[in-house]
Amino acid sequence: MILPNAPRHLVAVLLVTLAVGGAGCSSRNSATPIPPVAPPPPPAQGVSYTDPTGTSWRLVKDAASTSTHLVLDLVGPAGTSGRGVALTVHGDGTRMSWGKLDGAYIKDGQVFDLAFDPTDPNEPRLLVGGVHGDDLLVGIFQKDPSASAKDLGTTLYSIAIDFKSGTALKSGDVIPLSVTKSRMLPGDLSAGKLEDISVAVGTLKAS
Numbered sequence: 001m002i003l004p005n006a007p008r009h010l011v012a013v014l015l016v017t018l019a020v021g022g023a024g025c026s027s028r029n030s031a032t033p034i035p036p037v038a039p040p041p042p043p044a045q046g047v048s049y050t051d052p053t054g055t056s057w058r059l060v061k062d063a064a065s066t067s068t069h070l071v072l073d074l075v076g077p078a079g080t081s082g083r084g085v086a087l088t089v090h091g092d093g094t095r096m097s098w099g100k101l102d103g104a105y106i107k108d109g110q111v112f113d114l115a116f117d118p119t120d121p122n123e124p125r126l127l128v129g130g131v132h133g134d135d136l137l138v139g140i141f142q143k144d145p146s147a148s149a150k151d152l153g154t155t156l157y158s159i160a161i162d163f164k165s166g167t168a169l170k171s172g173d174v175i176p177l178s179v180t181k182s183r184m185l186p187g188d189l190s191a192g193k194l195e196d197i198s199v200a201v202g203t204l205k206a207s
Helices: 008-030
Strands: 047-050 058-061 069-075 081-091 096-099 127-132 135-141 155-163 177-186 203-206
Antiparallel strands (some): 058 069, 127 135
């Protein structure tokens, strides 16, 4: 309260003081704390893979995988029989590389009978793998039609993905990976042709 008989110069000083003080309080009360800036994710040092869900055809992580050499196993649906399967797997060649297992792009899961005479190491096997652009093409088939069909609910063969250094990948970045074509030779050969199948792929990330 300002006294009614106070000198004019004192009234002016008090008004200015109140105005400045009030503005300062208002400014302090309305200030919003600035949240800390999160550090950017570190550069990637490897790759990680999360298996897909479901129990049908799928690519799953093998226990032999490391942070820089990912091994994926092709597993089929349990209780289904067949004589072979081929895949075309597409990846981003700027972010990853197709790896080799024992010097080849495909590793036999020891399920199918690949030769008429398994004791002959020189007999060609129907086990093939190669790279075309960003695509990995792999396949395995039994040669002898009289051989029994095999249960598909296990590791039929394996492929590998290598971490590619020198990229701009950060830890947590998703690396695209998909199966663009997949066919199997069924246990029943009466149809005389390959059957289209759908293969589930998990999530591939830089880590």
